[in-house]
Amino acid sequence: MLDxxxxxxxxxxFRALSDISVSAESDEFVCLLGPSGCGKTTLLRIIAGLEEYQQGTITLDGRNLNDIEVRDRGFxxxxxxxxxxxxxxxxRNIGYGLKLRGHDKATISAKVDSLLQLLGFPQLAGRYPHELSGGQQQRVAIGRALAVAPSLLLLDEPLSALDAKVRHEMRDEIRQLQRRLRIPTIMVTHDQDEALSMADKVVCMNHGHVEQVGTPQDLYFRPKTKFVAGFIGTSNFFDQAEAGILFGASGDAGTTENLFVARPEELSLRADEGADAVVxxxxxxxxxxxxxxxxxDRIILGEIRLGERLRPGDRVALGLLPEAGRWVAP
Structure with a gap:
């Protein structure tokens, strides 16, 4: 466990990270999610031992990482x-780490062959990187990282250079591979779809601090702040007066959660000539x-489902589906 x-x-x-507290369990897939400049890559580099930090503790299975040399961490x-x-x-790329650790040729060859089979391209063993597609190069990089039987796998935006179709395929492959090998994994991404589809736990970051930690379902359906609700998925925000007029919703007085959020799919739209909302x-x-x-004077996003007939210019009454909407901190 990483803590x-x-x-x-x-x-x-400049403070790049502020009071970060995160953990990764023994076989957990954790995504560090946030916009560019939020500190997620800096955090990953600190875990890897490539950056120093001023305050705090990082332990792996109870051992302080400061007491373990970078080359001995087995990441x-x-x-x-x-x-x-x-x-x-x-x-040779896949077996390079094993060679550095002094393994004999037979051991290296057996491990490389096993990984090539696992990754699904044993026929590419003799090719060079320039002869491979982007997706194939990424598989080789992952194979090289897995060859040393890592105690922790760290992925720094591994899919951002791939086109959409290959990226979708690779995220499924990485997730299945991680589940099969049960290696704790921390991945940096700015892509919410990657985080929601791959992670057991999402750490949503903003301006160097953690906004919220939870399952993908927690962050999507139960965001705690305006930033999380706006960064993950699409949301409509309403102040207390607007929420009361549109939905009859009223927050608890005296709390900091005084902003009402409803996702487009949570709204009900009903044609009503007397309504003051217009498509x-x-x-x-x-x-x-x-x-x-x-x-x-504002635009609200909603969804029209199959069978519902609404056109631009139609007046609609806005409502909420059952158990939809929540109050968040601004």
């Missing part, structure tokens, strides 16, 4: 750029269409 408590990181007078790391050796074949535009998305609805 981080009260971690701070400064670059001069597997996959960078965004893959960082494959261009003069080495696929097989301005409709975007077809397949099974549903997204409606832009003008109410007073």
């Amino acid at each position: 981080i408590k009260g971690l701070y990181k400064n670059y001069g007078e 597997g790391i996959v960078f965004q750029s893959y960082s494959l050796f261009p003069n080495m074949t696929v097989a 301005e535009d409709i975007t077809f998305l397949g099974k549903v269409s997204q409606a832009q609805i003008r109410w007073r």
